[in-house]
Amino acid sequence: MKKIFLILGMTVATMSVAQNEIDFSSVDEFFKLADKLETGIEPTDEEWKQFFDSHGYSVSAGKSPLRKKIIMKMMNAAFNPNCQSLQDSVFTLFYEKIMDNPELMLSKMTLENYLDMKNHFLELKTFRNSDIFKTIEADAKNRLREFLVNPVDSLIIIPSISVLCYEYEGQSKDNGIVMDLNLLYKLSYLGTVDFLAHEMFHTYRRNFTNQNFPKISEFTNQLDHLQDEAIADLIDKKENIWETLSMKGLPAPIADMYIETYNSTPLILARLDSIICSFTDNKITTEQFNKEIKNYFFFGGHPNGYYMAKLIKNAGFEDELKKYFYNPVAFIKLYNKVAKIRSEYVFSEKFISYLEDMK
Numbered sequence: 001m002k003k004i005f006l007i008l009g010m011t012v013a014t015m016s017v018a019q020n021e022i023d024f025s026s027v028d029e030f031f032k033l034a035d036k037l038e039t040g041i042e043p044t045d046e047e048w049k050q051f052f053d054s055h056g057y058s059v060s061a062g063k064s065p066l067r068k069k070i071i072m073k074m075m076n077a078a079f080n081p082n083c084q085s086l087q088d089s090v091f092t093l094f095y096e097k098i099m100d101n102p103e104l105m106l107s108k109m110t111l112e113n114y115l116d117m118k119n120h121f122l123e124l125k126t127f128r129n130s131d132i133f134k135t136i137e138a139d140a141k142n143r144l145r146e147f148l149v150n151p152v153d154s155l156i157i158i159p160s161i162s163v164l165c166y167e168y169e170g171q172s173k174d175n176g177i178v179m180d181l182n183l184l185y186k187l188s189y190l191g192t193v194d195f196l197a198h199e200m201f202h203t204y205r206r207n208f209t210n211q212n213f214p215k216i217s218e219f220t221n222q223l224d225h226l227q228d229e230a231i232a233d234l235i236d237k238k239e240n241i242w243e244t245l246s247m248k249g250l251p252a253p254i255a256d257m258y259i260e261t262y263n264s265t266p267l268i269l270a271r272l273d274s275i276i277c278s279f280t281d282n283k284i285t286t287e288q289f290n291k292e293i294k295n296y297f298f299f300g301g302h303p304n305g306y307y308m309a310k311l312i313k314n315a316g317f318e319d320e321l322k323k324y325f326y327n328p329v330a331f332i333k334l335y336n337k338v339a340k341i342r343s344e345y346v347f348s349e350k351f352i353s354y355l356e357d358m359k
């Protein structure tokens with residue numbers, strides 16, 4: 001009951017806010033082509049073009065031929081009865097063995113999501129027209145507004161919001177936010193509001209960040225992601241990380257790896273520190289350094305960033321964490337301050353001074 005009042009309160013409070021329509025053209029294209037594939041007929045080039053030109057897919061995959069290829073292949077694998085062997089070959093891959101192969105990882109996650117969708121395809125078609133989509137944007141904006149310290153209302157502007165069907169995920173791009181239909185179907189209403197508010201945070205943050213910082217090197221790029229996800233995760237992740245992962249319906253091996261990465265945060269930070277020190281001491285070449293740093297934080301920085309953000313929050317520094325939400329160097333320095341108090345891994349002075357030179 002409490003939840004219902006909360007939802008009503010949030011909706012009434014934001015009724016005056018102008019809303020975009022949430023775009024479902026990619027979901028409609030998906031249903032159309034999946035139905036065709038189920039009869040064993042491969043869509044024409046023109047139909048695939050129309051599919052990828054629909055708003056959600058153009059935001060998500062417009063600049064990524066690899067993502068387009070994966071979606072096309074996995075739709076065939078999941079829905080086309082003539083592609084059973086392709087389905088078997090991807091389905092039987094072990095996540096543990098493909099962790100360092102982004103194409104196979106994404107293929108398997110996409111396929112599993114599509115196969116899961118088939119179990120409740122009719123319900124998903126009904127859900128696409130659900131009334132919840134009339135209010136989530138306003139409620140998510142409110143959720144973000146409440147989360148931020150000193151929010152600037154005029155900058156909580158989202159170019160577009162679309163729903164599509166790919167892996168259990170969402171993305172915030174320059175031209176809009178996309179979210180997977182099956183994931184939203186599984187989340188509660190408040191879970192969906194939080195999830196969208198998380199993606200909105202990324203869009204909002206871009207108004208304040210130094211756009212050159214992530215471009216300095218792979219290292220600064222990773223730190224920027226780390227802070228971005230660390231703070232966004234405070235919006236939609238539960239205190240107990242297992243709860244969030246089971247809510248999202250992640251496959252068990254992935255959830256296990258996620259938890260292991262989360263629990264190994266002190267070791268992962270210590271190794272990063274040691275790589276930086278080796279580099280500044282000229283013990284490794286720039287080439288070796290870049291190789292070590294590339295994709296250093298698994299899962300886009302989520303588990304390690306969240307570990308750090310939670311440590312800061314639980315030590316009573318949440319407002320300070322949010323105040324400098326656009327500054328990765330301030331994030332690391334605040335983490336270090338708290339880590340000293342909490343006897344967690346503390347970055348070396350050499351690491352911090354290298355970081356300050358990056359500003």
Ligand SMILES: [Zn+2]
Pocket residue numbers: 198199202228229232
């Ligand atoms: Zn995120």
